Amino acid sequence: MLKFYFSGAPNPTKVALFLEEAGLAYEAIPVDTRKGEQHKLEYLAINPNAKVPAIVDGDVTVFDSNAILLYLAEKTGKFLPPKSDKLRGELLSWLMFVASGVGPFSGQSVHFRAYAPEKIDYALNRYAYEAQRHFGILDARLAKQKYMIGDAYTIVDMDVWGWARLVPTVLGDAAWAKFPHLKRLVDEIGARPAAQRAVALKDKHKFKTEMDDEARRAMFRHLQEKVA
Numbered sequence: 001m002l003k004f005y006f007s008g009a010p011n012p013t014k015v016a017l018f019l020e021e022a023g024l025a026y027e028a029i030p031v032d033t034r035k036g037e038q039h040k041l042e043y044l045a046i047n048p049n050a051k052v053p054a055i056v057d058g059d060v061t062v063f064d065s066n067a068i069l070l071y072l073a074e075k076t077g078k079f080l081p082p083k084s085d086k087l088r089g090e091l092l093s094w095l096m097f098v099a100s101g102v103g104p105f106s107g108q109s110v111h112f113r114a115y116a117p118e119k120i121d122y123a124l125n126r127y128a129y130e131a132q133r134h135f136g137i138l139d140a141r142l143a144k145q146k147y148m149i150g151d152a153y154t155i156v157d158m159d160v161w162g163w164a165r166l167v168p169t170v171l172g173d174a175a176w177a178k179f180p181h182l183k184r185l186v187d188e189i190g191a192r193p194a195a196q197r198a199v200a201l202k203d204k205h206k207f208k209t210e211m212d213d214e215a216r217r218a219m220f221r222h223l224q225e226k227v228a
């Protein structure tokens with residue numbers, strides 16, 4: 001059975017959504033990143049980047065949420081747009097846009113606001129600005145069409161949902177007012193039973209919630225090594 005290495009964080013949750021939507025059988029294997037389980041040798045053999053999610057599907061190992069979404073969609077033939085070079089181009093562009101822009105800038109925005117030991121105005125503003133800019137680009141796209149790729153609900157919508165449902169965490173409670181079209185998509189997907197099961201998956205395991213010294217050592221390893 002497909003093994004799904006996960007936590008309740010945004011990137012694993014998008015993959016959980018796909019697995020639930022596609023009705024695939026899977027074994028959910030928790031990786032408690034606040035306890036440092038992502039750095040265990042056996043997990044590094046699956047994902048050398050020491051992050052979740054990852055999957056092992058028979059003799060195939062895939063890490064990185066966007067790679068996993070694409071792999072599973074292509075394998076099952078589900079949640080892809082109709083076959084055409086034009087739509088394939090759009091699919092790849094928007095998947096990479098979320099992978100390289102929305103995710104990292106949102107993550108850093110939360111990091112500098114919630115976890116950095118000093119509040120650095122420059123970093124706070126840069127990452128919040130870029131996160132807001134990226135969400136604005138998604139919102140403008142969704143003002144023109146129901147889903148990210150034409151009329152079909154695809155892995156790009158799942159990818160977007162994974163981060164966009166956390167807009168208030170990334171940009172504050174008032175931020176939704178700026179992205180009404182994105183909110184429409186997040187609400188629509190959030191109401192799907194598969195999304196509710198994906199979000200509830202983390203509750204089947206007792207993940208550590210405290211951001212204490214152990215968690216900081218595991219997740220913010222730069223605190224122990226000055227490279228610049």
Ligand SMILES: N[C@@H](CCC(=O)N[C@@H](CS)C(=O)NCC(=O)O)C(=O)O
Binds near residue numbers: 033053063219220
């Ligand atoms: N590009 C990767 C990023 C994965 C990632 O940053 N995962 C976070 C959770 S959303 C994680 O494992 N954090 C633990 C850590 O940084 O130690 C993906 O999309 O899967």
